[in-house]
Amino acid sequence: MCGIVGIIGAGDVSIPIYYALYALQHRGQESAGITTFDGKTLFKHKGPGLVAEVFDEDILHELKGFSGLGHVRYPTTGEKIAENIQPFTFRFMGRFCAIAHNGNLTNTEKLREEFEKRGQIFSTTTDTEVIGNVIADELRKSGRMEDAVLACMKRLEGSYSVVFLSEDKVYAFRDPLGIRPLCIGKTKDGYIVCSESVAVDALNGTLIRDVRPGELVCISKKGLESVQIAESSGHAHCVFEYIYFARADSVIDGRLVYDVRRKIGQALYLEAPVKADLVSPVPDSGIAHATGYSESSGIPYREGLIKNRYMGRTFIMPTQEDRENAVRIKLNPVKGHIKDKSIVIVDDSIVRGTTSKRIINILKDAGAEEVHMRVGSPPIKAPCYLGVDMPTREELIASGKSNEEVKEGIDATSLHHVSVESLIDAIGMPADDLCLGCLTGVYPLWIKGEKACPRYTDFIKGSYQTNIKEFDE
Ligand SMILES: O=P(O)(O)OC[C@H]1O[C@H](OP(=O)(O)OP(=O)(O)O)[C@H](O)[C@@H]1O
Ligand SMILES: NC(=O)CC[C@H](N)C(=O)O
Ligand code: SF4
Ligand SMILES: [Mg+2]
Structure with missing residues (x-):
């Protein structure tokens, strides 16, 4: 499953991210990582093991900055090796960026091959790095995060709840079927987006709402902005989040x-x-x-x-x-x-x-x-x-x-x-808003060799003229 978190605060966010990851530990036990940005530099620390094993006070102290991401991993695509530990960080068009993902793509191979044919080098074996490439490829053309997420929603197949750091902003989006959870909370001096509401509680924050399937939100010092990128005929929330995966004290999609x-x-x-x-x-x-x-x-x-x-x-x-x-x-x-x-x-x-x-x-x-x-x-x-x-x-x-x-x-x-x-x-x-694939053998999207009852997704037409500001503004 994996647990993801993105936080914008008034002061250093490493300790709030640490507590949020602690609250999400049940979603991934193989590795943990935190990335922060202080206005000039990107800081990062990640390693194998539980949150409490990977971080200590000194390390958290070194992770300076008012914006940041965190991740706990449960591997689904890509082995359990150091290179695959998230968040992934990179520099792009002069900006420091980072990405963390919960979910699993079903067309990783195809997309990876396509990028490799163009000469793209990969440093991990995960599907998450492919998402980073789809985003960068579109940002290269239009410079707009909305277009980059639109490209993701058109090209990625499978499940993805993603947090993306672009220096002082944290973007978050959820696949059009809403397969994995993602929610937004208000903290004392900023915002949090995270896999489950227990991470909002851990910071004594207030749950605002879930990120809608197909929605892109942006949190920054200016507040919370949002745009609906895609709408589907039905959703496909994973029933296993309710049965087993999520913590019992979490509220997911209103339940x-x-x-x-x-x-x-x-x-x-x-x-x-x-x-x-x-x-x-x-x-x-x-x-x-x-x-x-x-x-x-x-x-x-x-x-x-x-x-x-x-x-x-x-x-x-x-x-x-x-x-x-x-x-x-x-x-x-x-x-x-x-x-x-x-x-x-x-x-x-x-x-x-x-x-x-x-x-x-x-x-x-x-x-x-x-x-x-x-x-x-x-x-x-x-x-x-x-x-x-x-x-x-x-x-x-x-x-x-x-x-x-x-x-x-x-x-x-x-x-x-x-x-x-x-x-x-x-x-x-309604059953049409749930994924029951592993129980019925009928999946909410096409998967080779399996039966499907696919949802249909409409995308907002053209490129963007919305309230989320340009990537390179
Ligand atoms: O049939 P199995 O292959 O054994 O898998 C099912 C078991 O695994 C999980 O528990 P787990 O111990 O992972 O977590 P929990 O402590 O949250 O119950 C789940 O709750 C079942 O108890
Ligand atoms: N379980 C997850 O959400 C894992 C995310 C990603 N597919 C990885 O394996 O790293
Ligand atoms: S319901 Fe089953 S098949 Fe669908 S996402 Fe959840 S675990 Fe996977
Ligand atoms: Mg159990």
Whole structure:
């Protein structure tokens, strides 16, 4: 997924960016980076690891400037190597620039080849650098950021929420389908654009609104300006942001993620009731879903597993071996709650089955009589090409298998996944505004070899005469 942030302030922004990245840590654990601009010079620091490992007070002190970007990475295109750590910085037409991206393009290869044929040199293997090139290519011609973003929206396929620093301005735009989140907040002395509203909260700011799909916003000392570059016939907000990825206390596209998860939990009971002694979440991501199940069933909510609070997310670790080792250290049973009990265990999703198989065995070893698994997403049957690391059908436990086969595979007494209909109800948006690709196998845009129900996008005609000022002004 990745977490992105752009901040304009009255004083140095490195510490606010650091706190914002801290709030977005759950979106990417592989690397972190901050870039700032002080009116004369661009400062940067980035490295592998968690935000708290990459930065310390001295480093933050060196990152001077009133405008800046931050990024936490979860790799989807381009390996886990130093060159691929964002934000990327460059000088263009005499200006210092930087870019950070959340999402995944589906036409990276094609665009890259086209640029390479023209003699363009790339220094990373990411899709994000391709976006930087599309922007620079258009700025070279028109000098207008609106035209550059229009070019992006016409040429880029896939998902992209982007923050772009051009010295004292931070631009932010979201793909016309709004696949990945992006929101705007007001801080005490400036503005923030970031992946999730929890980063606005971390700065004690006020959430203004989401960046609209297809919109370009600009924050600077002058305030907030915006222009709608493209409009689509429907959107395609990723349902996995609500199910798993986002923090439960974030508000995304007007919905509090915690409430969506609670409603999913309530629906799980209505769809698959069971008699049990307790409802227990798989922490952290299953907690809100489990409270919903307990509310609608009346079965007491009690934690049967305690999470080691120093362990991060296992799903977003890059290798299967890393993930398997991590689950063992991560979750430990509360034996006194479990022994001789019938338990409903609620998690947000089963992807490869690493977590659920392991925890069911942990619960049974701790003396549980029955373990009924309830899952807050419909079965994941197909890959994600749009920013979640689920690249092949082979690795997905539910792909090509029946519910019974998956139940056997994870050793559960019973298994139920929430239905697509109840999921859509819980999110409270029309199905045409959601991406359900990995659940239904039908994607919101054309992807080679897959079925699609594409949205159609209209672009504002001609070039720009809007309220966002020229790039080289
Ligand atoms: O079937 P799997 O391949 O194991 O993947 C699914 C699990 O991975 C995620 O948890 P994770 O531990 O990554 O994060 P969390 O702490 O936020 O729940 C998710 O919440 C499921 O528990
Ligand atoms: N998960 C993401 O949003 C990652 C952004 C970009 N595709 C990268 O791999 O660096
Ligand atoms: S395919 Fe699934 S995970 Fe990927 S963007 Fe769509 S809903 Fe989200
Ligand atoms: Mg989990």
